[in-house]
Amino acid sequence: MGKLPKFYDSNLLVGTESSDDAAVYRISDDLAMIQTVDFFTPIVDDPYTFGQIAAANALSDVYAMGGEPKLALNIAAFPNCLDPEILGEILRGGADKVMEAGASLAGGHTIQDDEPKYGLCVTGFVNPASMWKNIGAETGDVLILTKPLGTGILSTAVKGEMASEEETAYAASVMATLNRYARDKVADLQIHACTDVTGFGLAGHALEMAKGSGKTLCISLGSLPIMKGALDYASMGFIPAGAYRNREFAGGECEFSWKNHSGESSENFWLEKTRCEAVENETGRSETIINEAELAAREDIVFDPQTSGGLLLSIDSQDADRAISRLSSLSLPCAVIGRVINLQKKHLVFVK
Template sequence: MGKLPKFNDPMLLVGTETADDAAVYQISEELAMIQTVDFFTPVVDDPYLFGQIAAANALSDVYAMGGEPKVALNLAAFPDCLDIEILGKILQGGADKVMEAGAVLAGGHTISDNEPKYGLCVSGFVDPKAMWKNYGAQPGDVLILTKPLGTGIISTAIKGELASEEEISSAVKTMTALNKYARDIAVGFEIHSCTDITGFGLAGHAMEMAKGSEMTLVLHTEKLPVLPGVKEYARMGLIPAGAYRNREYLEEDVFSEIAGTWQEDLVYDPQTSGGLLLAVKKEDAAELLERLADLGSPGTAVGEVTGKQEKYLILK
């Protein structure tokens, strides 16, 4: 990636520099376009649910910038050997989520491939003066997470045929949930920084926020919201390979007081369609949490921001 040409345009407000969730291009003083794309292989067997999860995951990048998605295009790869009706169910799942988001689905592109893949290219809009970025967190900010963690661990348990129907249902429910509702509430508050939690895990995305802000983020792991079954499976060692890659990449910038515990594995667990991580003023945190709970999109205070310490991320 470092060898790719650099593009300079004063209207490009967010590019690749801070590994933010989407690109943002300013159109006018009051309007900027958010552009993002994401797709992946199935994480569940049900094609309709897979379509919903993949679409919710792609739409999430727009919400993480404080924006609203408006136009989506399908991206799909599908094997010739499978029944075409399966692809139809995947696309229906994605379409239903786009409709729930209040956006329009305007076509897309499909290729033949050995393994199914699905996702969306999404365009959204935001007022550039009110845009959220994955940097800008300030000392004293409270960190609020809007979805439980553990989808990677549960997916590993599913592959091992260990997860119960209740555990699978809980994981699917959180992965198909749009971050729209948390975003709609949070825009009424002064959000200093925001990112969504996906494949880099909570630790990875928190690290991006910490480095971009030149702050240290402290995570209180005993407060982390967790999906049913995750604690037991993590203790059994059912940790996805992506979690170990995340840990290896990040470990030099992390100070852990919980080394060797299942909670430490949890913060590196790669998430699919995870929640928003919001850095909000301490005096606003309680009201924001109350509003989230009242409107059915509960959040959890999981840490705080401090001035830069020796390490960017502290796990307690």
């Protein structure tokens, strides 16, 4: 994108300059249009479930902007050698998820390709005054993650025929869950920045927020909500290729505090007094990390590419408890994972 010409329009509220989740164009003083497109190859075997996950992933970009999706178009690729009923099931899964979102599906476009691909082009709307962006985080904000991490690692374990049916089904249910429900719970609170955690992993998307906001995000690895089994599979080496690319992309801006013994950093000051609170995650653990192996696995988790991941919220500290209380009523584990602090040497600091 850096080599493409820049487009200047006073009504283009969000374009390519901030690596945000979707484009936003102002129609009037109190109405703006959100547009996004996303599609990918199957990550589960069941066609209907794949359709649901792909649709939820595409719709998520609108929710990450604080908006409401209204119109969707299918975008699909499908091999001639496969049964057309498989494509029908994929499209049915997507249609059901669009209906759950309260939007309308109005057609789309399909091409022939060597492997299946599916997703949506989504149009939504938002009041510009209440629009969320992935920049604007303020010092003192609390960071909340609304879904557990680990979908990339679990998907890799599935391909390696290691993941159990229970773990596979749970991961699919997490990915198919709309971020609509999390957005609805916090829409009236003071959200200073928001993004959804998808292909660039927690570290990659957090880095975009930190850079765009001119801040450092301090994140507690021990407070991350993580899917059951993901830590074990990470320790066993089931790391997707995307995680290595994400580490290459974001790793240079990451400081892992336990590796720095110089005593020069001050970014842990907030954690020395108060541990990050965490809603009990799927592993049933919210205590401090107990061994180096788990610490290394959690480090891998922050670079793990997510599919239809949760929202990363930078919320005013006065609203954090209220947000967690509301989000905890949903079916998925969420957690306070850190705080926003003044800019340090690195944009991301990870503590135990």
